[in-house]
Amino acid sequence: MSKAKEKKKVMVYDGQSKELMTIKSLSRDKNDLVITGNIFGSMPMKARIKPQEARTALKLLDFKTFLFLLTLLFRR
Template sequence: MSADKPKPAGVKIVDAAKKELMNVSAIERDGNFLVVKGKIFGTMPMTAKLSPEEARKALRMLSPGLVWFLLTFPFRRSPEPPAR
């Protein structure tokens, strides 16, 4: 009997009002493409492919400060909502 691993919860991307824009369910490789699978607005399935050329363009957008922020991002806490 094989034990199936539970699927990890999706990664939610939200807007400024904290409403869900996208739920990323998988990040995979397809040859030399990075494939992002998920749902937009909770209902519309989406598969996006990122080519190596486009990834290099994205890397040019990063400043040294933003690179540092991205390296430390997983270890940061989300800000607390303001008290009413």
């Protein structure tokens, strides 16, 4: 794996700021979103989000959280 590829990782942390999951890639498989990564730093995993689940997830957002997500991209 090249060094440029290695740097493209997204870390997800738990409530105690410990590494919960490392997302290495997001890809498409037909109508599903496929998340590839590692759980707890070592256990490889592929998760799939189906269109119905994505719609349900969007319904969980209130307006304030939606605005926060939009501005999150521009925060340090």
